[in-house]
Amino acid sequence: MNPLQWKDEFKIGIPVIDTRHKQLLLYDNKLSEALAKGLKHSDIDNILT
Numbered sequence: 001m002n003p004l005q006w007k008d009e010f011k012i013g014i015p016v017i018d019t020r021h022k023q024l025l026l027y028d029n030k031l032s033e034a035l036a037k038g039l040k041h042s043d044i045d046n047i048l049t
Contacts, residue, residue, distance in 0.1 A: 003029040 004025050011018045030047045 016020070 005023050006025055010021060012021075027048060030042065034044050034047055
């Protein structure tokens with residue numbers, strides 16, 4: 001699966017929210033990779049904390 005890439009067109013113009021959206025995208029990519037590898041729930045918890 002290809003990771004999602006942040007694009008400036010996703011910005012809404014509120015820096016705090018834009019930063020959080022970037023973080024969510026990063027978490028989504030890490031979670032998708034972990035699930036594809038078949039990692040355990042505890043491993044996935046470590047990724048998200």
